[in-house]
Structure formats: C-alpha cells, structure tokens
Amino acid sequence: MKLAVKAVPYRALQKTTTLLISAVFIASIGIGIPVGPPQFLLVAVGSFLLSLGYEVAYYRRFEYQLTDDTLDIRSGVFNRREREIPYGRVQNVDISRNIFQRLVGLSKLDIETAGGGSTEASLRYVTAFEAKRLQLDIRRYKRGESPESHAEGATVADPDLDRDRAVDDEELLFEIAPSELALAGILSFDPRVPGALIALFTGSVPFISPIIPFDAPPLIVFGLLAVLFAAGLVLAWIVGAISAIVNYWGFRLTRSEGELRYERGLLQRYSGTIPFDKIQAITITDNPLKRRAGYATLVVETAGYAPGQTDGRGSEAAVPIGSRDRVDRLADEISSIEEPTFNRPPKRIRRRYLVRYLLAIAGLTGLLYAGLTVFDLANEMPWYLPVVAALGTPLAAHYKWLHRGYWLGEDHLVTRNGFWSRETKQVAYYRIQTVIETRTIFQRRWSVATVIADTAGSLSILGTGAAAVDIDHQDATRLRETLTERFRTALAERRWDRQRPTAFEWTGTTEERPDSTGESGNGQDVDQSHIDRSDDSPSDVDRSDDDSPSRK
Amino acid sequence: MNDLHPRIRVIWILRAVVVAVVVGAVGVGMATFFDVSQLPPVGFAVLLVIVGVIHAILRYRNWAYVVREDAIYLERGVFTQVRTEVPLVRIQHVDSRRSAFERLVGLASTVVYTAGSRGADVTIPGLTPADADALRRRLKGLVIESDGEDAV
Numbered sequence: 001m002k003l004a005v006k007a008v009p010y011r012a013l014q015k016t017t018t019l020l021i022s023a024v025f026i027a028s029i030g031i032g033i034p035v036g037p038p039q040f041l042l043v044a045v046g047s048f049l050l051s052l053g054y055e056v057a058y059y060r061r062f063e064y065q066l067t068d069d070t071l072d073i074r075s076g077v078f079n080r081r082e083r084e085i086p087y088g089r090v091q092n093v094d095i096s097r098n099i100f101q102r103l104v105g106l107s108k109l110d111i112e113t114a115g116g117g118s119t120e121a122s123l124r125y126v127t128a129f130e131a132k133r134l135q136l137d138i139r140r141y142k143r144g145e146s147p148e149s150h151a152e153g154a155t156v157a158d159p160d161l162d163r164d165r166a167v168d169d170e171e172l173l174f175e176i177a178p179s180e181l182a183l184a185g186i187l188s189f190d191p192r193v194p195g196a197l198i199a200l201f202t203g204s205v206p207f208i209s210p211i212i213p214f215d216a217p218p219l220i221v222f223g224l225l226a227v228l229f230a231a232g233l234v235l236a237w238i239v240g241a242i243s244a245i246v247n248y249w250g251f252r253l254t255r256s257e258g259e260l261r262y263e264r265g266l267l268q269r270y271s272g273t274i275p276f277d278k279i280q281a282i283t284i285t286d287n288p289l290k291r292r293a294g295y296a297t298l299v300v301e302t303a304g305y306a307p308g309q310t311d312g313r314g315s316e317a318a319v320p321i322g323s324r325d326r327v328d329r330l331a332d333e334i335s336s337i338e339e340p341t342f343n344r345p346p347k348r349i350r351r352r353y354l355v356r357y358l359l360a361i362a363g364l365t366g367l368l369y370a371g372l373t374v375f376d377l378a379n380e381m382p383w384y385l386p387v388v389a390a391l392g393t394p395l396a397a398h399y400k401w402l403h404r405g406y407w408l409g410e411d412h413l414v415t416r417n418g419f420w421s422r423e424t425k426q427v428a429y430y431r432i433q434t435v436i437e438t439r440t441i442f443q444r445r446w447s448v449a450t451v452i453a454d455t456a457g458s459l460s461i462l463g464t465g466a467a468a469v470d471i472d473h474q475d476a477t478r479l480r481e482t483l484t485e486r487f488r489t490a491l492a493e494r495r496w497d498r499q500r501p502t503a504f505e506w507t508g509t510t511e512e513r514p515d516s517t518g519e520s521g522n523g524q525d526v527d528q529s530h531i532d533r534s535d536d537s538p539s540d541v542d543r544s545d546d547d548s549p550s551r552k
Numbered sequence: 553m554n555d556l557h558p559r560i561r562v563i564w565i566l567r568a569v570v571v572a573v574v575v576g577a578v579g580v581g582m583a584t585f586f587d588v589s590q591l592p593p594v595g596f597a598v599l600l601v602i603v604g605v606i607h608a609i610l611r612y613r614n615w616a617y618v619v620r621e622d623a624i625y626l627e628r629g630v631f632t633q634v635r636t637e638v639p640l641v642r643i644q645h646v647d648s649r650r651s652a653f654e655r656l657v658g659l660a661s662t663v664v665y666t667a668g669s670r671g672a673d674v675t676i677p678g679l680t681p682a683d684a685d686a687l688r689r690r691l692k693g694l695v696i697e698s699d700g701e702d703a704v
Contacts (some may be wrong), residue, residue, distance in 0.1 A: 363664075414637075433668030434639070435637040436635070437634070439634075440632045456666075456667040480637065491641060
C-alpha cells in the first residue's frame, strides 16, 4: 500500500520551509551575498520544485503491507530498505497529527519495538482514516485474528462501520477533568525558554550588565538579580503552563482488549496504543502539595521508547495530574495489586541523611562565600543565608527515611523513594531484567545496601528504577534472592499459561482474572525486533537471530 | 564461584600506569611551562600508580562470577560493591571480545547484553580466549534453549 498522495506536497512544503528558515538565518548573519526578494523567491521556488521531485520519488518507492505475521515496509529513494516487523514484536503504535496535518487530514504513524535506538517504522504520512485502520488491524493481527477488511490495496467498504469497529470494545479508564488540566498547567515549569534566553543574551549581547548598575550598592545589585531570577521563574512557569495545557488537552486513557489507548493534545493530536503485556512498570509520583490537595501523577513505562526520544517524555501514557483516588483506581485497573505495607530502611539511616544534608548545605555556603570573596563582596552580601536551611534538615532526613521502602506483593515489587517528590514504583516480577545489589563505601559503614530491580523501561535511565535503597544489608541479600526466585516462578507460570489452548487465553481474560491483565494477548515477547533487508547486504537472505536483536 | 584469571591484574595495572603517565606528562609539561618545580606532578603520577596497583589487587580479590543453571551471578567492586543477577532468559546477545591490552597478555572478555536500562551490559573480564569462547557458546546454548520468548 502507498502513503497518502496529499503527503507529497505536504512533505515538499515542509522541507522547503525548513530550508528557507535556515537560509534566512544564515543570510541574517551575513555571508556577503546580496539577498533581496527576487533571489529569495528564486531559492524558494527552486527548492520547492527540487524537494517536490524527491518527494514524488519517495512516494513512488515507499510501500507497506500488512501480511499475516509481519508489517512489511519497502522504502528508500537511493538506498533501498526492506523491513519486516513481526506483529508480536510491536510495542506501541502511535499516531500524531499537528494542526496543519489535521487541516489537510494527514497523520503520522510510528511503530515502536523494543530494540534499537529509534522508531522502527514511521509512516509519514497516511490519511487519518488509514492510520486508525492500521492501528486497529495491527492490534487484530497481534491477537492472531485476521481483520475482515485488510487485504492488499483493498479499500474499506464502509468507513462508518469501520470507525464504529474502532471504538466498539473500549472502556474509558481515565479522562482528564478541566480542573486537573488547569492544575497540570499551574504546576508545570519549563526552564528551557528562560534558559535559552539567558544563554542567548549573556553569550552574545551584553544584556544583563546594562540593566544592572554594578556600581550601585551590592544589596541593590543583589535585589535586582533576585528580580531577574523571579522574572525567569515566572516566564518558565507561563511557558510550562501553556505547553502542559496544549499537550494534555483532552487526555484520555481507554482500555480495549489487551491494550491501553491514549489520546491527547490541542494543536498536535497524539494517540496510540500500548499492549498490556508490554507494560514494564508503573510509577506514581506526588509531593506534599499534591498530597495535601489529593492529587498524583502516573506514568506507564514501556520498553519501546529509546531514551531521549519523544522530547524526553519517555512515556506517552502519563497522567500529568489526577485526583489521588482516580490515579489509584487507574493503577489498579492496569495492574491490580494489594495495598502495600512498606518495609522501611533501619532508623539509624536517618542520621546518615542528616549528615548528608548538612554537608550539602555547608558545601553550598562555602561555595557562595568563596564566590563572593572573589568579587570582594563577602562583607556586604548575606553569604550565610543557606545555613538557615539547616533548620529543615532533621525534618527532611526523617521524611526521606519515612518515604523509603519496598514491599513484595503477590506479583509485584513496589518501591517508594523521595523526600519531597515521592515516587512509588510497581514492577511485576515477570518484568525484571536483572537484579542488582550495590553497597557503596559509605553504605558499608552503616551496613546497608541498595537493591535495584532493573526493567526494560524507559524512565529508568534517568531515575533509579525500582530501587529499595539503604535497607539493612542482610535484608538486601535476602531481597535479591527473593526477587530472583519470584522472577523464576513468574516465568514458569507464564510459560505454563502460554502452553494452554489459545482460545482460553484471550476470551474475556480481563474479566475473569482481574489480576492477570498483562497476560491477555498472545504473550509474545521480544528479543528480536525486526528483520531488515537492504540492497547493500551481500545476500538477500534474512539476517537472522544473532545480529539483529539490538539492546536499548 | 569462579575467580578471574590472575593476569587480569596486569591489564588493570597497565591501564593505571598509562593514566599516570599521561597525567604526569601533562603535569610536567605545565610545570616546565610555568617554570616551577617538576616534583609535584611526578610525585602525583607515582601516587596514581601506587593507588592503581592497590586498586587492581583489591578489584581482583573482589571479583567473582558463576554461571548457574538459570542465571549469571557476579560480585565485584572495590569502593561500591555490586552483586548482579542476570537471568539467562533475559540475555539478548553475547559477545566475546579482546582489547589491545587483553591481547597483549593473552586474555579476553565476555559481554552479556540484556534489554535492561541500568545493567544493560555485563562484562566478565579476565578469561582466557578459550574460556571466553566456551562461555559465549555455553550461554548461547542456554539462551537458545530458553527460546527468547521472554526476553523483554
């Protein structure tokens, strides 16, 4: 099948615009070539025609097809590539449409598998309807059904009927309320814009210095700097609020057989599916303010996204903020677990945290003093200000200890960490990749250790994964062994499940066995994400098992 | 539990020496340039070598691994002691590799990759090339046996 015809002029225009923007940028810096309106027009038309030609070729040479077990894509104008993605390997199927694409009725479809550092298949662009159909059909193929209306090149007979089919079995799990959206906006900061401004202005233009009279009394300078800092914060807040509202506008999570679906976005619309059996971990985050107001954040981690992709958001299925009970209910729907009772680290560890905080404050004060001394301001500036924070350290140390803990559920390990932003993480035993026990030289002094249950999730690269931090070293060894043991049991159970007659597996699994939502579907997991063939490779044979599984 | 090959210490010490020589050379260069005594950078380099030797010895002493029926278990680390369990079903692929230093002393390493985010690759250094190959083959066999359905 082909991409949408409308995609050809759209892509050409897109390319030309990018080109022109960079051309204008280069011209504004000044390269000595006179650029007037006629030349500009010439460049614009020329590059448009060129890219149009390329895009026509791209369109003609791009073909995709849903076969019985794989999604095949043949693409490439100069370098040809043939890619086959088995349905069982597909982790997420994402559709996104920005405002222009919505005007002309185009969608971008991205397919993620666990391997590799980037999106495995990206269809740019197909019609909005085709994108929905593909998403749905991939899901059906994954379950082993054969969609009635697939067939090569066949047009769907009755679009309305098909659209109904797309929403038939969906159950709404979460829909963002206007108040929650507003809160998400209020609580969002985006430091990137003020950061960029600072970088831009302090670097090239003397921006800060003319505003601040450095010959004025130091306290005034201090005050002015504080005002500038506050202005930066407000800017970060406004930008963050706008972007959060635009991003999460109309956020919905729904469940259809074996899959989680999300939809969100005001200007750019995102939607996608995540199979339940590809969910790696669930993280619920809150802080004292959110707790007081009864709100929390939830993130569903999958293995599909490479780090640094999708603007570092990591997961698409993230509830930015929702009332606590709704978030809990949602977490329960996704992976039902009992109410955890956390095992805390030993109390003695609070002293360690206290010392650590005090050292940090001392270090900060020292730095400030040293910095001010260099500028000869130490006598006039309140360099000792950070010391005030020391008053709060016993409380912080206590809460850090209080919030730490792990709990072994029937099917899940639950860990909790963080003194301000408290993060609760649920990892099914079956999802564990490796179990790591570490003891730093300081931890050994307190005879404690950290146990980490590593998963193939995407957030873990920034965070710590599901970690039971600073537990007694004997507990740690026991926990490590227990986790390995429970993983083994979970694996065996799962294999046994897989061997049962297939009809059993995906008829109403979710209703009958609420604790096993993750096991519906065909349970095919991944070590090999896709098969690539390209004309460069010496043989036309599938490059098989040993070289294509790539790690994350 | 298996120990590493004792000769691995030579590699680690060699690496420490290389670092010390580079640091020392830069230090001596700077000392010459600013016309100050060359003794401190030389002393620092010597100190680095001593620390490197002690570190290599301790590191060797703390390193142990074992391939169990269904998992690889490793213990290592001087300052931070780490114990890792890698279930065999989670292995994505296995490399055996030899760096220039390793070839010099006739050793090899085996690297085990998983889909995890933190302990994504686990290196077992200090094997004889034959051992490394044997380990890789054995792991490959075990991994194929566990049919790869559960790798992520």
